[in-house]
Amino acid sequence: MTVTPQQIKRGTEWLADGGLRPTRQRLALAAMLVGDGNHRHVTAESLFADVRGSGEKVSLATVYNTLRAFCEAGLLHEITVDGTKSYFDTNTHDHPHFFWEDSGTLQDAPSEELEIKRLPQVPEGAEVAAVDVVIRLRRT
Amino acid sequence: MTVTPQQIKRGTEWLADGGLRPTRQRLALAAMLVGDGNHRHVTAESLFADVRGSGEKVSLATVYNTLRAFCEAGLLHEITVDGTKSYFDTNTHDHPHFFWEDSGTLQDAPSEELEIKRLPQVPEGAEVAAVDVVIRLRRT
DNA sequence: TTAAGTGCAAATTATTTGCAGTAAG
DNA sequence: CTTACTGCAAATAATTTGCACTTAA
Numbered sequence: 001m002t003v004t005p006q007q008i009k010r011g012t013e014w015l016a017d018g019g020l021r022p023t024r025q026r027l028a029l030a031a032m033l034v035g036d037g038n039h040r041h042v043t044a045e046s047l048f049a050d051v052r053g054s055g056e057k058v059s060l061a062t063v064y065n066t067l068r069a070f071c072e073a074g075l076l077h078e079i080t081v082d083g084t085k086s087y088f089d090t091n092t093h094d095h096p097h098f099f100w101e102d103s104g105t106l107q108d109a110p111s112e113e114l115e116i117k118r119l120p121q122v123p124e125g126a127e128v129a130a131v132d133v134v135i136r137l138r139r140t
Numbered sequence: 141m142t143v144t145p146q147q148i149k150r151g152t153e154w155l156a157d158g159g160l161r162p163t164r165q166r167l168a169l170a171a172m173l174v175g176d177g178n179h180r181h182v183t184a185e186s187l188f189a190d191v192r193g194s195g196e197k198v199s200l201a202t203v204y205n206t207l208r209a210f211c212e213a214g215l216l217h218e219i220t221v222d223g224t225k226s227y228f229d230t231n232t233h234d235h236p237h238f239f240w241e242d243s244g245t246l247q248d249a250p251s252e253e254l255e256i257k258r259l260p261q262v263p264e265g266a267e268v269a270a271v272d273v274v275i276r277l278r279r280t
Numbered sequence: 281t282t283a284a285g286t287g288c289a290a291a292t293t294a295t296t297t298g299c300a301g302t303a304a305g
Numbered sequence: 306c307t308t309a310c311t312g313c314a315a316a317t318a319a320t321t322t323g324c325a326c327t328t329a330a
Binding site: 086 | 221
């Protein structure tokens, strides 16, 4: 599980997009998150395990702080489905998710396939910040 | 904030529906939750504060355990929006919610007004357990 | 009487923070 | 240089649990 130059390049650009200093730890995390160009859904613990598996040394507290920083920079989206832990999504567009209830896994649902025809009327003095749609799945 | 006979009656019936023993503590909580016939959204802490305000003595641990029991009996629905705490809804039908981001308040959204035209295709070997829709509101 | 429910206080889990040391601009 | 970042270890917050005691059936 070595990090390739390609992944490092993607990570560096991604950090630059968020206006964040490319420290060694941030780069290691960024490479894990966007290195292969695909979207990912991680928890602090899962990302911590991944980065340690890649050989890089990053503390768990830094993983937490960094995920927060990435969110504030608009690079990640935090998703709450489980109550016990936070998930972070590299896809920052408002889109639906599948949540596997048995394994606690989160995955993108194709947003083109969701069509909301009508939304409930929003109360006065309010505007919609986001619409979270989580489709909970049960294994058959 | 005294509990009326009416509220107690409603609470008792509600507990019976869930097949739960009507203890003093459970009755006090049930009366707060369904006593007036309206749906409510509570957290363990908010319900604890309410019940203490009514004069009844119930421990916080019992509030937690009882909310769990009510959920398992199908009397309540747990909702996760905030990450830090759990909300419990007396309306157990699958319906959308408004979540006020500033105050952390949860409220029902009229379900008739939400129309989902098409849902993403569910992966093989899975069925939909529920579709959670949370409309996050920002005060304008 | 007896299995289920309750109340503490201690344990757990996910996450944040204080602060001394390290590194990026 | 100097301000931001990192890593511990300790703090916090929401929730659960162990266990002796109480109560509904």
